[in-house]
Amino acid sequence: xxxxxxxxxxNEALAEAAIRSGADGYFGYxxxxxxxxxxxxxxxxxxxxxxxVVLQAESEVAAINMLYGGAGAGKRVMTSSSSPGISLMQExxxxxxxxxxxxxxxxxVRGGPGLGTIQPSQSxxxxxxxxxxxxxxxxxxxxPASVQEMADFMPLAFDLAFKYRNPxxxxxxxxxxxxxxxxxxxxxxxxxxxxxxxxxxTTGKKPDRERNIITSLDLDPYRQERFNQKLVExxxxxxxxxxxxxxxxxxDAEYVFVAYGTSSRICQKSVQLARERGxxxxxxxxxxxxxxxxxxxxALTSHVKGMLSVEMSAGQMVExxxxxxxxxxxxxxxxxxGGVIPTPEEIVDVLIQKFIGG
Amino acid sequence: xxxxxxxIVVDTERCKGCELCVxxxxxxxxxxxxxxxxxxxxxxxxxxxxxxxxxxxxxxxxPDGVITVYRMKVEEKTEx
Amino acid sequence: xxxxNLMDIIKEKNVVYKKTKVLxxxxxxxxxxxxxxxxxxIIAEVIEEMGIQDKTIGIAPVGCSVFMYDYIDxxxxxxxxGRAPALATAIKRLLPDRYVFxxxxxxxxxxxxxxxxxxxxxxxxxxxxxxxxNGIYGMTGGQMAPTSIEGMRTSTTPYGRDxxxxxxxxxxxxxxxxxxxxxxxxxxxxxxxxxxxKTKKAIRKAFEYQALNRGVSFxxxxxxxNSGWKMSPVQAVKWLDENMLPFYPLGDIKVPEK
Numbered sequence: 245x246x247x248x249x250x251x252x253x254x255n256e257a258l259a260e261a262a263i264r265s266g267a268d269g270y271f272g273y274x275x276x277x278x279x280x281x282x283x284x285x286x287x288x289x290x291x292x293x294x295x296x297v298v299l300q301a302e303s304e305v306a307a308i309n310m311l312y313g314g315a316g317a318g319k320r321v322m323t324s325s326s327s328p329g330i331s332l333m334q335e336x337x338x339x340x341x342x343x344x345x346x347x348x349x350x351x352x353v354r355g356g357p358g359l360g361t362i363q364p365s366q367s368x369x370x371x372x373x374x375x376x377x378x379x380x381x382x383x384x385x386x387x388p389a390s391v392q393e394m395a396d397f398m399p400l401a402f403d404l405a406f407k408y409r410n411p412x413x414x415x416x417x418x419x420x421x422x423x424x425x426x427x428x429x430x431x432x433x434x435x436x437x438x439x440x441x442x443x444x445x446t447t448g449k450k451p452d453r454e455r456n457i458i459t460s461l462d463l464d465p466y467r468q469e470r471f472n473q474k475l476v477e478x479x480x481x482x483x484x485x486x487x488x489x490x491x492x493x494x495x496d497a498e499y500v501f502v503a504y505g506t507s508s509r510i511c512q513k514s515v516q517l518a519r520e521r522g523x524x525x526x527x528x529x530x531x532x533x534x535x536x537x538x539x540x541x542x543a544l545t546s547h548v549k550g551m552l553s554v555e556m557s558a559g560q561m562v563e564x565x566x567x568x569x570x571x572x573x574x575x576x577x578x579x580x581x582g583g584v585i586p587t588p589e590e591i592v593d594v595l596i597q598k599f600i601g602g
Numbered sequence: 603x604x605x606x607x608x609x610i611v612v613d614t615e616r617c618k619g620c621e622l623c624v625x626x627x628x629x630x631x632x633x634x635x636x637x638x639x640x641x642x643x644x645x646x647x648x649x650x651x652x653x654x655x656x657x658x659x660x661x662x663x664x665p666d667g668v669i670t671v672y673r674m675k676v677e678e679k680t681e682x
Numbered sequence: 683x684x685x686x687n688l689m690d691i692i693k694e695k696n697v698v699y700k701k702t703k704v705l706x707x708x709x710x711x712x713x714x715x716x717x718x719x720x721x722x723x724i725i726a727e728v729i730e731e732m733g734i735q736d737k738t739i740g741i742a743p744v745g746c747s748v749f750m751y752d753y754i755d756x757x758x759x760x761x762x763x764g765r766a767p768a769l770a771t772a773i774k775r776l777l778p779d780r781y782v783f784x785x786x787x788x789x790x791x792x793x794x795x796x797x798x799x800x801x802x803x804x805x806x807x808x809x810x811x812x813x814x815x816n817g818i819y820g821m822t823g824g825q826m827a828p829t830s831i832e833g834m835r836t837s838t839t840p841y842g843r844d845x846x847x848x849x850x851x852x853x854x855x856x857x858x859x860x861x862x863x864x865x866x867x868x869x870x871x872x873x874x875x876x877x878x879x880k881t882k883k884a885i886r887k888a889f890e891y892q893a894l895n896r897g898v899s900f901x902x903x904x905x906x907x908n909s910g911w912k913m914s915p916v917q918a919v920k921w922l923d924e925n926m927l928p929f930y931p932l933g934d935i936k937v938p939e940k
Contacts, residue, residue: 268776297775302801306768309761309798313769316759317739319776339762446757446773448737448780457751459742459760608698609691620715620908620915626875643714651688658699659875665719666710667701674696676686 249426254394254416255280257427258324258350261395263290265402266433267348268319269297271310273329276362277418278352281324294435304329308336308349315345316458318445320402320436324350326418327368328359330376337411338377341475342460346405348398349383350414352421355556355583363583364418364506369560372415373534380472382479383413384486385533387504391425399430404486406442408478415533417556419506419585479535488531489540493519497526499599500544502565502575503554504530506585511554513588518595525595533561538568545572550599553577554591556584574599604675608656612646613668619643623660623669629653632660704730706755715915717905718747718814720872724882725783725812726754728889738781739773741766743795745787746820764795767802770809781892783810788829789819792854799854806863806897810888813854813900816907817926824910828852831929836910851929855902859936865897867936871904871927873919884934896938904930 252260259281262270267290272282282300290296297314301307307323314321325333330351340347351372355365372385384404388394394416401412441447449455462468490508493515494500501511508529518525528544528551530537541551550573553562562577569575578594580586610631617639623646624632633649646669648654656673704726712719729738735756742750744763751758761769766784774782791799791813802809818836819825825838829851833842843851859867866888870881881903888899904926906918913921 269772271772297772299771299775301768302797305765306771306798306801309765309768310772312761312765312772313741313759314772314776316769317773317776319772321772321776335762336765343760446739446759447777448735448739449755449757450736455751455755456757457760458758459751461748461760607686607691609688611692616709618714622715622873622915622919625916625919656691656696656698661699662875662878663720663873665712665714665716665723667705667719667723669699670697670701671699672691672693672696673698674691674693 248428251424252391252427253280253422253424254391255352255421256284257391258394258398258414259284260288260429261398262322263288263294263296264429264432265399266294266320266435267296267322267402268435269299269314269321270323271299271301271307271314271321272323272325273301273304273307275326275329277354277364277421278324278326278350281350294432296435304332305336308333308340311347312336312340312343312345315340315347316343316446318441318447322348322350324352326352326354327356330368330371334377337383338379338381339460340411341381341383342379343458344409345411345458346409347411348401348405348414349411350416353415353417355581361583362418364556364585365581365583366417366505366507366556367558367560367581368415369533369555369557372413373536381475382534383411384408384482385413385415386488387415387531387533388420389505389508389529391420391423391427394420395427395429399433408482410478415505417506483535486532487535487537487540489537490529490531492527492529494526494528494544496524498524498549499595500526500528500548500551501554501591502528502530502541502551502561504533504561507554507556510586510588511591514591517588518592521592523595523600536564536568538564541565541568542570545569548573551575552595552598554586555579556586557581605678606655606673607676608654608671608673609651610648610654610660610672611670614639614645616666616668617643617645618666619645620665622663622665626659626663628657628659629655702727702730704735704755706753708752710753711749712746713909715906715908715918717816717872717903720878721812721814721881721903721905722750722753724872724878725885728882728886729756732886732889734781734889737779738783739777741769741782741784743784743786743790745790747785747787747814748821750785764790764793765798766790767795767798767807767811771802771805771807774807774809778808781810781889783812783889785812786814788813788815788817788827792828792852799858800861803858803898803900804861804863808892808895809898810892811898811900812885813902814905815902815930816905816910818907818910820907820910831925853930855900855935858898858900863897864900864936865938866891866899868900868934869902869904869930869932871922871932873906873922891938904932
């Protein structure tokens, strides 16, 4: 094996990748199952070699607002948390979207509602993709399915956050956060120099420019509506340019599993098992959950007879899949909840039961 | 003998008529005009300009910074 | 007495006080006689006198002073209610050579943002915090603040604040002075010329101390809310003197050790 590979937990890989992304700051609050992120960072002491700031905040509320401040100063800042902590951050995320600030938020999802469980889940799909807090906004949401992607999505998330001046969420789950796999890191990217900080950032008003103001407030309804329209346009552009997905044996598939993250890994095995039983199954894996690959899913309706949305939730992404196919083919849902991970076999059984019979 | 003479200029359009300058003036120079500005506020003016010594109290207490203060030394003429 | 024409005095060379250029020309939306305006003005004066306009980043709160960025001509971020110290923490840590200050009212700093206040102070963030305490929620229409004094009538304590029902007014400034992360903690006011001069000196120190990297400099300004208190400005400053200051005495609470 290539010597550049190392064996690591998903949470640790994302922490190391964050440092290598040239991140300027991490602000977080411990919560299972993602506490390894900050533990890794505080052990790695990036402030001694890249200058990256790492700070344990007094709460998730404070952490997300530290992101607001840091991003408003033009810096690459991030946090990570898990479902209850992400709920606490929603106010701040809404403000960040409203102030058009680039931040990266990692959600290593656990089951809910409430304290729920510390086991993996995918029950935060709605919260992640439909806004989450108050007001009309979206996060750009990336869903890794491996430890390697936990690492690879960090620089990507920062780049997308700055491209759109929009919060980017990496929607992982407790399984990917905790599992160990081999991972290869990209080389260290330099942090931005003071001269490279974006012109809109609050870095101190120079005599040659007006003061920069970071705010989400505008009491004039017509100006505020124009701003909302600007956001809508931004989300439209994301749909044009940032749709990411993977297809696995969909070319000749009659039935397609639609699954992301941990579920998509399990469904790969389900495709194989189904094909061994003579069922032409395939897997469509959305990587960007917002923007959702709706056109690509719709295109499959030309030859696919039915789709099964497999999620560790009561049925959230299934709504987007249904919207995508415009009623042309049936879309069913199969989900396990409360931290239970479905097996490849039971998924095939459900496919047969819902679509084929027997 | 030199004496200090002061004067103030009130930006009457920005004055909100709070009267804090009136109660802060040690020499009772300032009063509120009977006229109002475009916002409807009675604005401050020098009712008794001779008494102003340019101490800046009014400007320093003025919340909105609408008062500019001037001060100069004046040589007193000797009566013959 | 010399016969001297006013126009001889009113000349550029004789100016002894004029509005600082760090304050924009926009008329502040505050009510007549509001201490927010005065405090904005002296913060702007300090920034001008220290020559740090290009190095200063302000954090505005939620409340009446939400539009601080319209008036003080420095780069500014508008925080969610109570979160200004969290923003300031990150900004200062990421841009340590800048001057970072928060400006917060009593609801913002002493109610909804208590955790952020206490922990920024306890971590010893190298920032300046300006705390306007007028004992009432001005922006939302005069409701009880955490700092409303006992017996004070507000729109949610129409019969006066009863400590048994509503709890006691909180002395945040004394509280943060107990924390090892605060370097300079003082309580001032801005309703008379001499108090304005003192407060300006305190704010100047609070900014200058950032260069020493010793922790939070915290300046409370006991202020008036004429509209919320339903008084004229002149009545309000008298009421402030007679009622607020006995409970919130002015002066330094924690000064740097020599």
